[in-house]
Amino acid sequence: MRVHEEITIESSVLSYIVEILKDITAEWDIAEITGNTSLGGLGLESINLVYLIAEIQQRFALGERLFNQLRASAINVTDLGVSQLATMVCDILMGRNLIAV
16 A cells, blocks of 8 residues: 555544544533544543444444454553544554554
8 A cells, every 4th residue: 555545544534533523522612623632631431432433443344343452452542642543543444553352
């Protein structure tokens, strides 16, 4: 895959995640959501995180791979930034840097 294609995919994934987060937090007092935004800083409850992961998995036809990747890596989702989550999704889509699950 060419670098330009990878950048386009990552940009698409990032935009999608930001849009989901804007929908989730639409009625909250959140200034702006960008790639640098910390998921923990948004004050998401566990049900919001489950919804976020489920929506990402469905949109990009990941099955349970994102959930399994997060569980296997012992990463607390709230410790991730939005762009880090997008990168993780891209890595799964491109089959690289995956933890054996």
